Amino acid sequence: MTAEPIxxxxxxxxxxxxxxxxxxxxxxxxxxxxDDVAREAGISRATxxxxxxxxxxxxxxVVQAETERLQRGLDEALTDTTTLAEALAAVAGYGARAxxxxxxxxxxxxxxxxxxxxxLCFSGADGLLRVAAERIAPHLCRFMGPLEARRTxxxxxxxxxxxxxxxxxGPAEAAVxxxxxxxxxPAAEERAGAAGG
Amino acid sequence: METRSxxxxxxxxxxxxxGRxxxxxxxxDDVAAASGVSRATIYRHFxxxxxxxxxxxxxxxxxxxxxxxxxxxxxxSDLSGLLEHGLAxxxxxxxxxxxxxxxxxxxxxRLLPLLTVEAFRILPLIGGFLVPYLERERDAGRLRPGADxxxxxxxxxxxxxxxxGAAGVYDLDDPExxxxxxREQLLPGVLAPGTILAERP
Numbered sequence: 087m088t089a090e091p092i093x094x095x096x097x098x099x100x101x102x103x104x105x106x107x108x109x110x111x112x113x114x115x116x117x118x119x120x121d122d123v124a125r126e127a128g129i130s131r132a133t134x135x136x137x138x139x140x141x142x143x144x145x146x147x148v149v150q151a152e153t154e155r156l157q158r159g160l161d162e163a164l165t166d167t168t169t170l171a172e173a174l175a176a177v178a179g180y181g182a183r184a185x186x187x188x189x190x191x192x193x194x195x196x197x198x199x200x201x202x203x204x205x206l207c208f209s210g211a212d213g214l215l216r217v218a219a220e221r222i223a224p225h226l227c228r229f230m231g232p233l234e235a236r237r238t239x240x241x242x243x244x245x246x247x248x249x250x251x252x253x254x255x256g257p258a259e260a261a262v263x264x265x266x267x268x269x270x271x272p273a274a275e276e277r278a279g280a281a282g283g
Numbered sequence: 284m285e286t287r288s289x290x291x292x293x294x295x296x297x298x299x300x301x302g303r304x305x306x307x308x309x310x311x312d313d314v315a316a317a318s319g320v321s322r323a324t325i326y327r328h329f330x331x332x333x334x335x336x337x338x339x340x341x342x343x344x345x346x347x348x349x350x351x352x353x354x355x356x357x358x359x360s361d362l363s364g365l366l367e368h369g370l371a372x373x374x375x376x377x378x379x380x381x382x383x384x385x386x387x388x389x390x391x392x393r394l395l396p397l398l399t400v401e402a403f404r405i406l407p408l409i410g411g412f413l414v415p416y417l418e419r420e421r422d423a424g425r426l427r428p429g430a431d432x433x434x435x436x437x438x439x440x441x442x443x444x445x446x447x448g449a450a451g452v453y454d455l456d457d458p459e460x461x462x463x464x465x466r467e468q469l470l471p472g473v474l475a476p477g478t479i480l481a482e483r484p
Contacts, residue, residue, distance in 0.1 A: 199395065199396035199399060200391075200392030200393060200395065200396050201392065203391070203392075203395035203396060203399060204391040204392060204395060207391075207395050207398070207399070207448060207449075208387055208391075208395075208448050208449060209449075210391075211445075211448055211449035212449045212450065212451060215449055215451045215452075216451070216452075219451070219452060236452055237452055237453075237467065237468065240451050240452050241468050244442060244445045244446075244451070245441070245442075247445065248441040248442070248444070248445050249441070251399060251402070252399070252402050252403055252406060252441070264434075265434075265438050268430075268434065268438075268472070269435075269438050269472030269473060270472055272427065272472065272476075273471035273472045273476075276471070276476050277471070
């Protein structure tokens with residue numbers, strides 16, 4: 087009744103994470119059970135428990151896997167960028183798409199905001215901005231010093247978070263790219279030009 | 284003669300009770316006792332009962348918070364002064380807001396959805412406050428060429444609200460760091476090149 091056997095632990099983890107995200111997007115967090123995750127992942131409850139001793143362990147795996155996925159997505163979004171303007175737009179565009187297109191996140195924001203907002207506001211936002219700045223900064227070090235790269239990375243993350251939590255009337259990605267090209271890129275280019283020349 | 288409206292007295296009582304008992308445990312009876320308004324009168328003004336009192340109290344207090352912020356910065360001479368004083372005042376006022384600090388610590392799951400809904404009301408409020416200052420910068424030829432006042436005000440309002448909630452890499456309890464944030468992040472995107480003095484220690 088469950089799906090095909092699983093070869094490796096990473097493969098099982100990936101399946102559990104995918105299953106958990108689908109289950110969250112469908113049922114939310116409050117009512118989420120390990121059974122839901124096992125069913126969505128197509129594995130038995132017993133197999134799941136062997137690797138993940140409960141709901142907390144599953145959710146921790148989800149957070150870790152999503153962090154890694156976002157990092158890879160960010161790296162990919164920046165692959166073909168050559169100029170500072172392209173890099174800044176790529177970071178912001180990717181962030182806005184990742185936020186708006188995350189089905190589990192959007193389901194929670196709509197149906198159980200209390201479960202997710204503590205991770206996105208006040209001290210939660212501080213932590214999130216810190217991580218985002220750390221992840222974005224290395225991509226910007228081609229164009230500016232490490233401290234400024236952190237500050238610019240954090241500023242982009244702030245913009246993405248603001249438009250994610252209080253979405254504008256139209257598509258958030260277009261709004262984010264609009265403010266980045268209007269209010270962030272010109273100043274960053276001038277600074278880089280002044281520092282370089 | 285009672286000068287405050289019944290509604291205001293109930294909301295004040297609501298704030299007192301939320302500080303004492305929290306968002307989840309505040310009851311209509313608590314609010315009646317704290318405000319000196321009878322249950323029947325409370326229900327006439329707040330037909331939704333305790334849920335409505337709690338929601339309205341949070342919205343009311345958030346509105347008052349930004350009203351106090353507006354009063355505190357009303358004398359600012361220009362945009363950079365306004366942003367610096369506003370951020371400093373808001374960070375300190377939030378830090379000293381005992382009810383907020385208690386509830387955001389103990390019941391973030393209940394408080395934050397209410398604040399997020401309110402943010403849609405607060406953003407245009409902050410933006411509207413910024414408009415005359417932006418117009419003055421434009422008239423002095425200090426805005427970036429072609430800048431749209433409405434879009435600029437919305438962008439700044441979002442970033443200000445973001446910084447009030449989460450300081451990030453800048454230490455926003457230090458006036459000097461606020462100055463840097465305003466001069467390095469908030470203003471360069473908005474003001475024409477060369478209008479901000481580069482002064483980093």
